[in-house]
Amino acid sequence: MAQLAVVILSLFGQMERTYVSECAAHARIVAESKGKRAGWPCVVDPDKLCYVEHVCADGF
Structure with a gap:
């Protein structure tokens, strides 16, 4: 039963993230x-x- 609760909570978390x-x-x-x-x-x-950009174009 506890595994079902974990799966449902993770499902809600993934739905909210989406x-x-x-x-x-x-x-x-x-x-x-x-x-x-x-x-x-x-x-x-x-x-x-x-x-x-100017300095780099001059070659330092």
Whole structure:
């Protein structure tokens, strides 16, 4: 009987995990359709990135 309870609890856990991943995928699609960037914000300053590209192109 205890094994049945464990199986049912793991089933509910897997269902919730699937539901959360589907909701996250839907939220990403909606955000991208509105022209917003999904995910973590970019932490690299565009000016610094341009400088690094310039330095790398010159060969250090």
